Amino acid sequence: MRVYESPVARIGLTVFALAVAGFFALPLLWLITAPFNPRTTLAVELPSEPSLSNFETVFGNSFAVRALFVNNLIIAGGTMVLVAVIATLTSYGLSRTRIPGRDLLIYVLILFSSVVSGTAAMVPIFLLAYNLGLVDTLTGVILVMTGGYLPSAIFIMRDFVDSIPRSYEEAALVCGASPLRIFMDIAVPLVRPGVMVVAVWTFVNAWGAFLIPVVLLRSPENMPASVAFYSFYTEAGTPLLTLVSAYAFLYTIPVLLLYLLVNWKFGFRFFGGIKR
Amino acid sequence: MEERSAGVFSGKVGAAFLIPALFFIVVFLIFPFVWIFYLSFTNQTLTGAAAANPQFVGLANYARLFDFERWMRAGEFGSSLWITTRFVLGSALIGQAGLGMSVALAFYRRRGFLREMVYTLAVLAWIIPEVVVAFCWWAFLDWRSGTLNHILGSLGLGQPDWLFDHPLLSIIIFNTWRGAAFSILLFSSALETIPPSYIETADVVGASAWQKFRDILLPMLRGHVLTDLILITLWTFNVFTPFLLTGGGPVFRTQLVSIYTYRTAFKFFEFGKGSAIAVVMMLINLALAMGYLTMLRRRRVTA
Numbered sequence: 242m243r244v245y246e247s248p249v250a251r252i253g254l255t256v257f258a259l260a261v262a263g264f265f266a267l268p269l270l271w272l273i274t275a276p277f278n279p280r281t282t283l284a285v286e287l288p289s290e291p292s293l294s295n296f297e298t299v300f301g302n303s304f305a306v307r308a309l310f311v312n313n314l315i316i317a318g319g320t321m322v323l324v325a326v327i328a329t330l331t332s333y334g335l336s337r338t339r340i341p342g343r344d345l346l347i348y349v350l351i352l353f354s355s356v357v358s359g360t361a362a363m364v365p366i367f368l369l370a371y372n373l374g375l376v377d378t379l380t381g382v383i384l385v386m387t388g389g390y391l392p393s394a395i396f397i398m399r400d401f402v403d404s405i406p407r408s409y410e411e412a413a414l415v416c417g418a419s420p421l422r423i424f425m426d427i428a429v430p431l432v433r434p435g436v437m438v439v440a441v442w443t444f445v446n447a448w449g450a451f452l453i454p455v456v457l458l459r460s461p462e463n464m465p466a467s468v469a470f471y472s473f474y475t476e477a478g479t480p481l482l483t484l485v486s487a488y489a490f491l492y493t494i495p496v497l498l499l500y501l502l503v504n505w506k507f508g509f510r511f512f513g514g515i516k517r
Numbered sequence: 518m519e520e521r522s523a524g525v526f527s528g529k530v531g532a533a534f535l536i537p538a539l540f541f542i543v544v545f546l547i548f549p550f551v552w553i554f555y556l557s558f559t560n561q562t563l564t565g566a567a568a569a570n571p572q573f574v575g576l577a578n579y580a581r582l583f584d585f586e587r588w589m590r591a592g593e594f595g596s597s598l599w600i601t602t603r604f605v606l607g608s609a610l611i612g613q614a615g616l617g618m619s620v621a622l623a624f625y626r627r628r629g630f631l632r633e634m635v636y637t638l639a640v641l642a643w644i645i646p647e648v649v650v651a652f653c654w655w656a657f658l659d660w661r662s663g664t665l666n667h668i669l670g671s672l673g674l675g676q677p678d679w680l681f682d683h684p685l686l687s688i689i690i691f692n693t694w695r696g697a698a699f700s701i702l703l704f705s706s707a708l709e710t711i712p713p714s715y716i717e718t719a720d721v722v723g724a725s726a727w728q729k730f731r732d733i734l735l736p737m738l739r740g741h742v743l744t745d746l747i748l749i750t751l752w753t754f755n756v757f758t759p760f761l762l763t764g765g766g767p768v769f770r771t772q773l774v775s776i777y778t779y780r781t782a783f784k785f786f787e788f789g790k791g792s793a794i795a796v797v798m799m800l801i802n803l804a805l806a807m808g809y810l811t812m813l814r815r816r817r818v819t820a
Contacts, residue, residue, distance in 0.1 A: 257623055258631040265638035267664055268657040284662035327537045334534025337525040352806040357550050359755030360778040361795035364788060365549035365556060388545025391538060410525050420530045449646030452757050456783055467648045489649045500644055
């Protein structure tokens, strides 16, 4: 539809695009080169003798392996299952019941979750967990994360649930199916894409979270990867870059894979009503 | 819309679906919000006598926060608020929103490789775990071997020790980088809703690019711009990630309010004072959220 565009404008756009791309890409280069350099420094340099020795160091460190492949999976997986199940139930219930002022209610809920967030919320939540005996347990971390992510997950899920037709459910209702059966056999299969988006979103958030585990957990054997990084230091207080870089690489891979999966299935876009 | 809100289920059945979510929201959102007001009037600690039997201390915690004799000194509450204000202005309102609008406008009604590349890289910066990006930026900004100073050096520009000489500027640029994807995506999808005929008409009468932006795009995007500004202000105000890059230093120079809260409550275990800070933070959050809601409702009325 663009009828004419001057070459100057084209060059200008290209230069601008390359500058912005450079701004976003340059800080990440280290994550690609450093893990394969057996003598890792803070510089971005192509290793003269690329090797996987840094990864061997990671896999030889049982604490690091446990943090990444056990604790992180339990925390992110557990939170993912809880949030996906509860968000699906909730947005379905909200969508199929007459509740006055429902849309406003959901907006208030999601904004309230932004109000009770970050370090400010961690003060009462830590004391709550402390009194419930949930400090230094993975269960505590999962429950607190679920509470924090649920409002946004309900918000994302709402779009998917609202868009499925009701005629099947009404037909099933006429045939005398119970609400739970309608939910399991009709609604859940239809909103499967929504469940997947919510699950991926929750997993990625819980996988990368630092603040909640660092506040709630104490013992080294419970630490997830985000906190484990801070024990890879020499006694002089400088990070062991060989270990850190390879660990960061391994820790990032699942996030990238899930991003590619969502991008391939749905195209990365806004979910929920934010795009209004 | 009205028709769709008719229920398939009765109220009772519908309520049953909501019970698990209500449990989590009441226990982990509403209760902490109410409880923290109470805690902020006590001398709660984690160890010692005040741990088992916290005493009611009235406004003492607030008096310590708002002790105007010392409140602008390094490491005190006032100075943290001032650092946070500059951080939000610089990284959210100017950095993220400015970059977001520039990128969205530059790629308005365009497709192709350049756009894909810029958008993908911005999204990667947004979704990679915060600890990883903190290490990446720590390497990037390193005085001696960091990529940034290599580039500046080869251009013959100065090579400052970023995290030491310009710590606040460093975390402002870092947070712009980290969060710009949201504004880019929001403004891009907002621009797509503007009918192309508006711009074409303006082209016919020979409007300049700036006139088109000011007289057509900006008025039509007003709601989206406000939405974006309020949300990124809210998030940036609470963000904790800069702690991973600077730890709040050197000498408290990047001690955002979120980091101040963290240190007070979880390094020194002064939960009474920590609660008072958290109350102030949440009230500021609440004001921002109310502004957002009011705006949404006003838009719905005019729409």
